[in-house]
Amino acid sequence: MERRQLVIIGSGPAGLTAAIYGRRSGLDTLILEGGLCGGQINNTAEIANYPGIKTTSGIDLAGAMREHASDFGAELRECTVESLCLGGDDKIVRTDKGDISADAVIIATGSTYNKAGFKGEDDFAGRGVAYCAVCDGPMYQDESVAVIGGGNTAVEEADYLTEFASKVYIVHRREALRANSIAIERAKANPKIEMLLGWVPDEITGGDSVRGLRLHSLKDGQAKEIAVEGVFVFVGTKPNTGFLKDGSVQVSDRGWIKTDDMMETSAEGVFAAGDVRDKFLRQVATAVGDGATAAMAAYDYISNQHYLKSALFEPDRAVALLISSIDSDHLALARETDGWASSGGTPVVVIDGHHNLRIREKLGVRELPSLVEMRGGVKAREAKPSSIEDIKSFCGSNE
Numbered sequence: 218m219e220r221r222q223l224v225i226i227g228s229g230p231a232g233l234t235a236a237i238y239g240r241r242s243g244l245d246t247l248i249l250e251g252g253l254c255g256g257q258i259n260n261t262a263e264i265a266n267y268p269g270i271k272t273t274s275g276i277d278l279a280g281a282m283r284e285h286a287s288d289f290g291a292e293l294r295e296c297t298v299e300s301l302c303l304g305g306d307d308k309i310v311r312t313d314k315g316d317i318s319a320d321a322v323i324i325a326t327g328s329t330y331n332k333a334g335f336k337g338e339d340d341f342a343g344r345g346v347a348y349c350a351v352c353d354g355p356m357y358q359d360e361s362v363a364v365i366g367g368g369n370t371a372v373e374e375a376d377y378l379t380e381f382a383s384k385v386y387i388v389h390r391r392e393a394l395r396a397n398s399i400a401i402e403r404a405k406a407n408p409k410i411e412m413l414l415g416w417v418p419d420e421i422t423g424g425d426s427v428r429g430l431r432l433h434s435l436k437d438g439q440a441k442e443i444a445v446e447g448v449f450v451f452v453g454t455k456p457n458t459g460f461l462k463d464g465s466v467q468v469s470d471r472g473w474i475k476t477d478d479m480m481e482t483s484a485e486g487v488f489a490a491g492d493v494r495d496k497f498l499r500q501v502a503t504a505v506g507d508g509a510t511a512a513m514a515a516y517d518y519i520s521n522q523h524y525l526k527s528a529l530f531e532p533d534r535a536v537a538l539l540i541s542s543i544d545s546d547h548l549a550l551a552r553e554t555d556g557w558a559s560s561g562g563t564p565v566v567v568i569d570g571h572h573n574l575r576i577r578e579k580l581g582v583r584e585l586p587s588l589v590e591m592r593g594g595v596k597a598r599e600a601k602p603s604s605i606e607d608i609k610s611f612c613g614s615n616e
């Protein structure tokens with residue numbers, strides 16, 4: 218089977234940034250691109266909130282990121298990931314073009330927004346129909362816009378859009394909004410917002426740009442047109458996590474991947490970055506930050522695994538001292554142990570068991586500090602040292 222150090226799933230801003238950082242750290246890096254390279258930004262004509270670049274098109278930014286990752290030596294391969302197999306030390310990535318074994322995996326598969334399905338939605342996408350208020354709201358200064366949807370995102374984004382637009386219609390098919398009461402009260406109190414409840418969008422009107430939106434009432438079938446220059450659709454977004462079938466990577470109740478600060482998921486050596494994560498803000502700026510963190514954490518993980526394998530699991534006999542790096546007595550003991558080893562004593566592998574919970578789990582170590590003797594990769598015995606004398610005696614004895 219093909220073996221790689223770092224496999225990144227998805228070539229949006231998060232995946233491409235992870236590839237740049239992965240290659241800069243010297244990792245053999247493969248990106249699997251299941252869709253258009255650059256991801257969702259390809260859907261937007263203008264990006265005006267990416268630091269350092271006042272304005273650019275999504276396609277240009279995607280192209281520049283791809284070139285950057287490729288120039289650093291990352292390999293890009295067109296294929297779709299169908300599942301992950303995470304049982305053993307290696308992570309197996311199953312794709313429509315074969316299986317790949319990886320030391321570490323970064324999931325950067327983004328999300329997909331739902332469409333409302335009215336006539337003209339696709340034709341006017343990116344030139345009047347939008348799916349992101351932070352991205353496109355400022356383009357509607359003193360204009361009228363419609364928001365389609367009745368959940369939290371729709372109601373909160375409608376309120377946000379009144380920062381720019383002179384009028385915001387909330388069009389929702391039900392008689393009551395589904396958002397939380399605070400968001401609803403805020404929207405009701407906003408004089409720029411008009412609620413059209415029980416109404417459904419039928420068709421955009423306009424030529425080169427949006428001029429209006431035709432609606433019909435679900436109550437009595439009545440039809441009308443509202444004059445708007447923009448239509449924002451917020452009828453749900455879903456994470457692209459369908460390939461995580463076996464539950465080995467923990468997700469939220471709506472399917473977003475849960476990670477820690479290092480972007481590591483519940484599965485060891487599997488990281489997630491960008492929109493697919495359970496997080497507050499889904500933007501290019503946050504996706505690239507996640508990608509950088511995930512790649513550096515993956516590098517750290519791979520280096521640690523290699524070190525522990527060669528120092529602890531492969532030799533016939535090895536001794537490890539597990540300490541807590543936030544305890545000054547433990548640190549002093551580690552320094553004494555190193556000093557003893559460098560003046561001719563037994564080499565001892567010092568591990569920060571406070572930050573490295575997984576190695577503690579693997580070695581079955583509950584309390585710190587702890588001494589562990591490994592024989593042929595298997596734990597032979599354990600002791601709790603109080604002084605350097607205890608460590609010398611543990612290393613010297615061969616029970």
Ligand SMILES: Cc1cc2nc3c(=O)[nH]c(=O)nc-3n(C[C@H](O)[C@H](O)[C@H](O)COP(=O)(O)OP(=O)(O)OC[C@H]3O[C@@H](n4cnc5c(N)ncnc54)[C@H](O)[C@@H]3O)c2cc1C
Nearest residue numbers: 227229230231251252256257298327352491492499500501
């Ligand atoms: C219309 C629109 C306009 C936007 N405008 C802005 C803006 O102006 N500014 C801004 O900051 N943000 C904007 N955003 C948000 C921004 O695009 C996202 O936050 C960003 O693209 C997230 O990057 P990502 O890498 O996490 O995921 P994505 O960009 O979603 O990339 C994920 C990639 O993974 C691929 N993939 C999915 N599943 C698989 C699989 N199983 N196997 C292999 N590959 C797979 C996808 O095809 C895709 O290429 C906009 C979003 C939209 C929809």
